[in-house]
Amino acid sequence: MTDAPTLVWLREDLRLDDNPALRAAADRGQPVACLYVVDDEVAGTFALGGAQRWWLHHTLNTLRADIEKAGGVLILRRGDARVIVPAVADELGAHAVYWNRRYMAWQIEQDKALKETLSDGREVKSFNGRLLNEPWQIETKTGGPYKVYTPYWKQVQARDVRNPLAKVTKLSAPARVPESDNVEAWELLPTRPNWAKGFEPVWTPGEKGARQRWREWLKTQGPSTYNDSRNRPDLDDTSRMAPHIHFGEISIVTMYREMQDKIEAGEVPEEHGKVFLSELAWREFSYNLTYHFPQMFDEPLMQKFAKFEWDNDNDQFTAWTKGLTGYPIVDAGMRQLWHEGHMHNRVRMIVGSFLVKDLLIDWRKGMDWFWDTLVCADPAANTASWQWVAGCGADAAPFFRIFNPISQGEKFDPDGDYVKRHCPELAKLPKKYIHKPWEAPPFVLRDAGIELGKDYPRPIVDHGSKRKEALARYEAIK
């Protein structure tokens, strides 16, 4: 059979290395065309948020260049994938259509429907290009999904992880290439105002940027101190690989295997390297949960929380989003999120607890804000993590474990460096008051150039009394 092109529908696997669908297409030995579809229609509330649109713009530009360098083509289209994928397959005269699987209920439904439509005379195949283990591959002894992380992690460790597949370096383009949109015309970048300015010095979207960050991080002290330093936002020692992983610019198999090799070679101490691997498994656990309990995207997994009484005060919610709550560690986190599209994991837990348990605002509002502002926003990880923070998810932090924003700040940002980085108006405040400026005597505030209520807000709520209120509300649903 000559010139029987293969169509590879790329989704959250925007790479040429260890890409099972693309590898299989290249190995077919026929011309290959790649397709990316921005599908806001079917995605509904999971249409890409603003920060991710910025990322998508840049990653698609680099992906196109990488594919073209290998001799292939990338077609871009916008709209309902259920219509576009078969249309492009027809225009191309594709004999085969391949993709890597996704795991949200609506995505699975879409893939099933497409498989049926496309199978009419074509070979249609899907692959695992996103996870170490697919959600149905790890079950409890009695069958069914794990709801507790530790035994799940044990199972992950007991299973072999396959070898990464060779990078696709050579593709042949089809004779007739269907038309492509221009990514510039999609207007994914913010302009008025350009709120993503702060992203540019921090991130390099694309496969090359992912590989580079991963390699560089492996050379830092981050992996060798991970179990301790991962909790310290001031040190900023974590990998920051999350957005690259989310867009599939690097494969999780590659990362897992390379960290395993470093541990075996004695280059990363086992007690630290293993914790990093276990964090990758937390991501998988989120996929496991949301695959088996898709209601989690909208509802608390623990049903009793459906009756929880929220205040949902709009002004307080706005103060939280803007980093103007008067609690420095919370404000630093929320401002980091806005400026960089990222927030340190420890601080995500602190701001989440503050929203839910101090402000008594529904965790779903926080989840939606993160969805719009995080460059790594991931349906599974974001949903499962918010439910964890709110105490209503699987293996969640118990509701009565309420983070104290002052002691959390003092413990994990002991010199206040993280706060000072993101709340520069507090930069001159002595360490003793950096996490509780309202306790500073007037002359200290004056020397630091701060007038509370003018240069920096007074706390919008009193943590002690809100803590009691939150516990009382919890008692009411117990």
Ligand SMILES: Cc1cc2nc3c(=O)[nH]c(=O)nc-3n(C[C@H](O)[C@H](O)[C@H](O)COP(=O)(O)OP(=O)(O)OC[C@H]3O[C@@H](n4cnc5c(N)ncnc54)[C@H](O)[C@@H]3O)c2cc1C
């Ligand atoms: C409220 C809340 C919301 C979150 N939303 C997201 C989200 O939308 N997308 C997302 O990728 N992560 C989310 N996380 C998990 C975690 O905060 C980020 O993965 C991590 O901070 C990313 O930084 P890093 O790449 O430097 O992580 P590292 O510490 O270097 O970890 C390496 C990788 O492991 C994975 N990982 C680490 N911790 C977790 C975790 N707790 N749960 C799931 N995966 C994890 C990520 O892929 C991460 O890139 C959320 C956590 C909380 C508390």
